[in-house]
Amino acid sequence: MIAEKPDVGSNRRRFLALVAAGSAAWIAGALGALAARFLGGDRAESASPAVLVGPVAAYAGPSPVEALLSYSRPDGYRSESRRERVFIVRRGESLVALSSTCTHLGCSVRWDGSSNLFLCPCHGGKYRADGSVAGGPPPAPLERLPIEIRGGQVFVRPVSAA
Amino acid sequence: MSENGRRGDEALGAIEAWRRFAGHPTPARGGWWFTLGSVALTLLGVQFATGFLLLTAYAPTPDHAWASVAWIERKIPAGALVRGLHSWAASAVVVVALLHLARVFYHGAYKRPRKENWWIGLLLLLVILAFAFTGYLLPWDQKGYWATLVGIRIASQPPIVGAEMGRLLRGGATVGASTLTRFAAIHVFLLPLALLILASVHLILLRRRGHAGLPGDETPREPFFPKQLARDAVASAAVFAVLLALAYFFPARLEAAADPSDTSYVPRPEWYFLPLFQLLHYFRGKAMLLGTIGIPAAVALFLFALPLLDRSATRTPRARRPWIAAGGVVALSALILTGIAMIEEPRRSRLPAVEPPPPPLAFVSPDLKNYDLSAFPPSIARGGRLIAEKRCLECHLVNGDGNTKGIELKHVADRRTRAWILAHFKDPQELSPHSKMPPYDDLPERDLNDMADYLLALP
Numbered sequence: 001m002i003a004e005k006p007d008v009g010s011n012r013r014r015f016l017a018l019v020a021a022g023s024a025a026w027i028a029g030a031l032g033a034l035a036a037r038f039l040g041g042d043r044a045e046s047a048s049p050a051v052l053v054g055p056v057a058a059y060a061g062p063s064p065v066e067a068l069l070s071y072s073r074p075d076g077y078r079s080e081s082r083r084e085r086v087f088i089v090r091r092g093e094s095l096v097a098l099s100s101t102c103t104h105l106g107c108s109v110r111w112d113g114s115s116n117l118f119l120c121p122c123h124g125g126k127y128r129a130d131g132s133v134a135g136g137p138p139p140a141p142l143e144r145l146p147i148e149i150r151g152g153q154v155f156v157r158p159v160s161a162a
Numbered sequence: 163m164s165e166n167g168r169r170g171d172e173a174l175g176a177i178e179a180w181r182r183f184a185g186h187p188t189p190a191r192g193g194w195w196f197t198l199g200s201v202a203l204t205l206l207g208v209q210f211a212t213g214f215l216l217l218t219a220y221a222p223t224p225d226h227a228w229a230s231v232a233w234i235e236r237k238i239p240a241g242a243l244v245r246g247l248h249s250w251a252a253s254a255v256v257v258v259a260l261l262h263l264a265r266v267f268y269h270g271a272y273k274r275p276r277k278e279n280w281w282i283g284l285l286l287l288l289v290i291l292a293f294a295f296t297g298y299l300l301p302w303d304q305k306g307y308w309a310t311l312v313g314i315r316i317a318s319q320p321p322i323v324g325a326e327m328g329r330l331l332r333g334g335a336t337v338g339a340s341t342l343t344r345f346a347a348i349h350v351f352l353l354p355l356a357l358l359i360l361a362s363v364h365l366i367l368l369r370r371r372g373h374a375g376l377p378g379d380e381t382p383r384e385p386f387f388p389k390q391l392a393r394d395a396v397a398s399a400a401v402f403a404v405l406l407a408l409a410y411f412f413p414a415r416l417e418a419a420a421d422p423s424d425t426s427y428v429p430r431p432e433w434y435f436l437p438l439f440q441l442l443h444y445f446r447g448k449a450m451l452l453g454t455i456g457i458p459a460a461v462a463l464f465l466f467a468l469p470l471l472d473r474s475a476t477r478t479p480r481a482r483r484p485w486i487a488a489g490g491v492v493a494l495s496a497l498i499l500t501g502i503a504m505i506e507e508p509r510r511s512r513l514p515a516v517e518p519p520p521p522p523l524a525f526v527s528p529d530l531k532n533y534d535l536s537a538f539p540p541s542i543a544r545g546g547r548l549i550a551e552k553r554c555l556e557c558h559l560v561n562g563d564g565n566t567k568g569i570e571l572k573h574v575a576d577r578r579t580r581a582w583i584l585a586h587f588k589d590p591q592e593l594s595p596h597s598k599m600p601p602y603d604d605l606p607e608r609d610l611n612d613m614a615d616y617l618l619a620l621p
Contacts, residue, residue, distance in 0.1 A: 076233060
């Protein structure tokens with residue numbers, strides 16, 4: 001190691017250290033900000049449009065009717081086709097769309113006409129026709145999906161694509 | 163230092179390491195000349211960071227590479243900026259590395275005891291050029307595809323080894339899926355590793371053998387910290403700021419997706435390969451090999467052999483006139499060739515025969531916002547849009563996009579007439595009894611006609 005040169009005084013030394021640290025901080029900070037935006041920013045994936053599940057007349061009965069939502073949703077740079085089972089239930093004058101996914105651990109529930117309950121085959125979760133919990137481990141009612149009626153046709157918007 | 167601090171450092175050695183790093187003897191004069199290596203190192207760091215980000219979103223397959231880069235450009239926040247920075251810094255690394263080489267050449271710093279480090283430096287330059295060449299293909303757009311095709315053809319020219327070299331690079335008979343995966347693996351795995359090793363050796367050797375300084379500079383040395391470190395940091399930060407501005411105002415281009423069947427495309431290499439590109443115009447026929455391989459190899463050989471040829475002890479440029487002249491001729495020739503290529507080439511590509519190819523029809527997708535259909539005849543563009551809106555791709559596959567419940571829509575014009583298509587839209591089961599397709603008889607005649615136009619135009 002060599003001796004400190006006298007012309008680099010301690011003030012100047014501190015200043016140069018600050019300049020070096022500032023330059024490094026600028027590069028690292030800018031790259032860090034870019035990385036945060038790139039990895040963490042909202043990628044603005046467009047929501048999937050509502051999917052047609054049939055005419056209102058098909059859901060006139062009192063029991064929930066199973067319907068299959070078949071749609072494609074943007075998945076990064078590609079689009080993925082998906083299928084999702086839902087139940088359409090008449091509640092008075094309006095229709096409700098219920099997800100078939102059990103809120104306990106994600107199994108698919110089925111409608112049981114004899115007990116008038118949705119039954120989950122995995123751990124015995126039970127839901128009433130309106131989706132509320134009737135027994136078993138589920139912590140919350142079945143998820144309701146946005147539903148629209150246009151020109152006598154029923155459209156359901158898959159929530160997972162929102 | 164406090165007792166605790168000393169004990170801590172005995173375990174870690176960090177303070178001692180910093181002292182050695184900061185106190186390293188550095189030339190007291192010529193400091194700004196000596197920032198080029200540090201700037202190159204910083205830029206390689208920028209490439210590592212931006213490259214990592216791009217790799218988190220990129221898919222190296224011919225089916226998805228272009229779409230994933232387009233997605234980075236258009237949908238990912240700061241995506242265009244990150245890609246722009248990666249592209250501009252790639253150019254800047256080449257410039258800075260060449261300037262660094264020219265500086266070392268001029269100052270005669272390639273002589274003993276630093277000749278090994280000169281060789282390491284040349285290898286680093288080759289690695290940087292290999293980065294540039296492999297990275298160009300990855301977006302899988304017209305530019306990258308065709309430039310790579312030409313590049314690999316050049317590498318295949320030498321007798322005996324050429325054919326095998328071309329096959330190795332392509333991974334098959336033609337530039338395709340295997341080429342893309344090979345180039346991606348080389349670009350993100352092999353070259354960074356080679357770079358890391360070579361750059362580390364380069365820096366260790368620099369520290370071991372000491373900085374050469376200016377020729378004939380007998381002035382006392384001063385510690386690396388704070389002066390030289392501050393110069394290096396300021397130069398790096400300034401170059402980085404310029405690149406960020408360039409990336410913001412002049413984003414990297416993404417041409418149409420690669421189309422191997424498009425023969426009208428005029429490939430052009432990236433600017434740092436322009437001198438080689440221009441040589442191709444002077445060496446034709448049997449002499450071509452001389453231009454494509456012979457001259458570049460001779461230049462490389464000259465640079466590698468330089469420390470063995472110029473063995474005198476003096477480093478002063480005045481005393482090394484023949485060598486400076488030889489290097490100057492090479493550099494000047496490269497500059498002139500680049501200049502000619504830049505002036506001539508735009509004129510050449512303006513030949514009337516060369517029209518920009520229409521974007522391939524493949525880009526109809528449920529997410530039409532990504533794709534520009536405006537280049538098509540209006541009825542085809544409108545038909546494509548309708549096909550997407552009517553959700554035909556829920557069942558049908560159109561050039562790799564969509565589903566396989568229905569038949570794949572391709573070569574329609576070879577099999578069906580417009581009348582058949584129109585009748586089929588209105589009552590599918592009438593013409594194909596087992597079809598599950600719903601009738602589209604409620605659409606206006608114009609819509610059906612445009613959709614038929616689109617289907618008939620499909621490749």
